[in-house]
Amino acid sequence: MISAKQDNVKGNEFFDYLFDRQALLHYLNNFQKDKEVMILLFELEDLDEWFSIYSPNIVCKTGEEILSVINEILPPKAKFFQISDDKYCILFSSVDVRKGMEFAHILRALIIDRKSCTNLSELDVTVCSGLAIGKVECIIPKAFSALKYSKKILSKIYFLDVCDDNFKELQKKEIEWNILIKNAIHDGRIVPFYQPIYDNESKQITKFECLARLIDDDRVLYPFDFFPQARRMGFVRSITYSIIDNSFKAFVNNNFDFSINITEEDIRDTQMIDYLKVCCEKFNINPNRIIIELLEDIEFDDDNLIINNILILKDMGFKIAVDDFGYANSNFGRLIRMQIDYIKIDGRFIKNMNTNEMSYKIVKSITNFAKNIDVLCIAEHVHSKSVQSLVKKLGIEFSQGYFIGEATSNPTIKLG
Incomplete structure (x- = not known):
C-alpha cells in the first residue's frame, strides 16, 4: 500500500x-x-x-x-x-x-x-x-x-x-496448539468421521457427512477445539485436502453419497476444485455422489468469485448444500442464484422444535420455502424419536443427528 x-x-x-x-x-x-x-x-x-x-x-x-x-x-x-x-x-x-x-x-x-x-x-x-x-x-x-x-x-x-x-500464558497455549495441529497434519491425524444421513422416504441410510476430527493419543478433538487456531495458522486448506482424500478412499467401494464441508478459503481456491476433479477420476467416483457443503461462516455478499466457483462445481456434477440454514446464510435470492440442491436446516431450530413453538414454525417455514424452489431439506441435530416424528410430519426429506447415528471412524448404517 x-x-x-x-x-x-x-x-x-x-x-x-x-x-x-x-x-x-x-x-x-x-x-x-x-x-x-x-x-x-x-x-x-x-x-x-x-x-x-x-x-x-x-x-x-x-x-x-x-x-x-x-x-x-x-x-x-x-x-x-x-x-x-x-x-x-x-x-x-x-x-x-x-x-x-x-x-x-x-x-x-x-x-x-x-x-x-x-x-x-x-x-x-x-x-x-x-x-x-x-x-x-x-x-x-x-x-x-x-x-x-x-x-x-x-x-x-x-x-x-x-x-x-496472563498474556504469556495465553501465548504458551497458542504455541502448544500450533505444534499440536502442525504435527497432526504432518502425521495424518486429522481425519474424517462419518455421520449417517437417513432418507425419510426410503427409510434407509443413503448418505454420510464427512466431519473433521483431530486424533491426539486417546483424545478425539472436534473442529470447534482446533479449527479456529488452524485457520489463524493458515492450515485450513491442508485440512480440507486431507478430508477430501480420506473420504474418497472410504467411499470408493460402496454406493453411498457423501458430503464434504468447504470453508471460505476452500471455495475461493480454484486448485481445490481441480483437486476434487482429480480425485473423482482417480477413484472413479461420479461427482453426483458428492455434496459440497458450504459452511455457515462463508461471507457470500455479492462475491462473484465464490458464486462462480460454486456454479463450476455444479457444472461438473457435484451437488451443493448450504449448512446451518436459518442464521447466517438465509438470503433466499442468493440460494436460487447458487442453484443449490440441499438446505441443511440449522440444528438450533431442529433440536427444540418438539418443545418450542417458534422453532417449529421456523422449521416449517424453511421447509415450505425449500419445496417451492425444488430444494431438498436435511434436518440436523435430530436427537430423539419425538423430533424425528415432527421432521417426518413436515415432509423433510432427510434426517441427521444422534438419533440416526453418531459420527464414527467408519461409515455404519445402524439406526439409533
Whole structure:
C-alpha cells in the first residue's frame, strides 16, 4: 500500500516523521525490560481495494494525506512508526489508558468523517485500532492481539486489558496448539468421521457427512477445539485436502453419497476444485455422489468469485448444500442464484422444535420455502424419536443427528 522508511526519504519532507519497524525495536530496546509502555497499533483497511478503480497515485496520495493528518494530532512526544505495508503504531510517552482510548476514537472519527477535513481525499477507508499496555518484552505481541480483536467488533477499537503474566500464558497455549495441529497434519491425524444421513422416504441410510476430527493419543478433538487456531495458522486448506482424500478412499467401494464441508478459503481456491476433479477420476467416483457443503461462516455478499466457483462445481456434477440454514446464510435470492440442491436446516431450530413453538414454525417455514424452489431439506441435530416424528410430519426429506447415528471412524448404517 504505502511504503516509507525514514532512511530512504531524506528528500521527501512528508515522511520525515515516519519511522520504520527497526526504529521501533530500537526505541523499545533502549528501555529497561521492566518498563511499562503503551502502544496503539492501527491498520488502514480498504485502501488496497481502491487500486482496482483509481490510479495508484490517487490511492497513495489518500494514504499519505491520512498519515500526515495523524502526525499533526499526535500527543506530545509520541513516536509514529510504520511496521508493515498497512499497519502503523504510535508509541506514547506515558501510560494512560483513558488518553490512549480517546486518541483511538479521535483517529477513527477523523478518518470516517474526512469530508470535514478539506485536505483529505474522498476514498472510503476504515481504521482498526488495538491499544495495549505492557512491559517491553510483551508489548508488540499484545498490540497485535488487540488489533486482531478490534477487527471483530463494531467499534473497531479494542483495548487488551490483560496483565503480562496472563498474556504469556495465553501465548504458551497458542504455541502448544500450533505444534499440536502442525504435527497432526504432518502425521495424518486429522481425519474424517462419518455421520449417517437417513432418507425419510426410503427409510434407509443413503448418505454420510464427512466431519473433521483431530486424533491426539486417546483424545478425539472436534473442529470447534482446533479449527479456529488452524485457520489463524493458515492450515485450513491442508485440512480440507486431507478430508477430501480420506473420504474418497472410504467411499470408493460402496454406493453411498457423501458430503464434504468447504470453508471460505476452500471455495475461493480454484486448485481445490481441480483437486476434487482429480480425485473423482482417480477413484472413479461420479461427482453426483458428492455434496459440497458450504459452511455457515462463508461471507457470500455479492462475491462473484465464490458464486462462480460454486456454479463450476455444479457444472461438473457435484451437488451443493448450504449448512446451518436459518442464521447466517438465509438470503433466499442468493440460494436460487447458487442453484443449490440441499438446505441443511440449522440444528438450533431442529433440536427444540418438539418443545418450542417458534422453532417449529421456523422449521416449517424453511421447509415450505425449500419445496417451492425444488430444494431438498436435511434436518440436523435430530436427537430423539419425538423430533424425528415432527421432521417426518413436515415432509423433510432427510434426517441427521444422534438419533440416526453418531459420527464414527467408519461409515455404519445402524439406526439409533
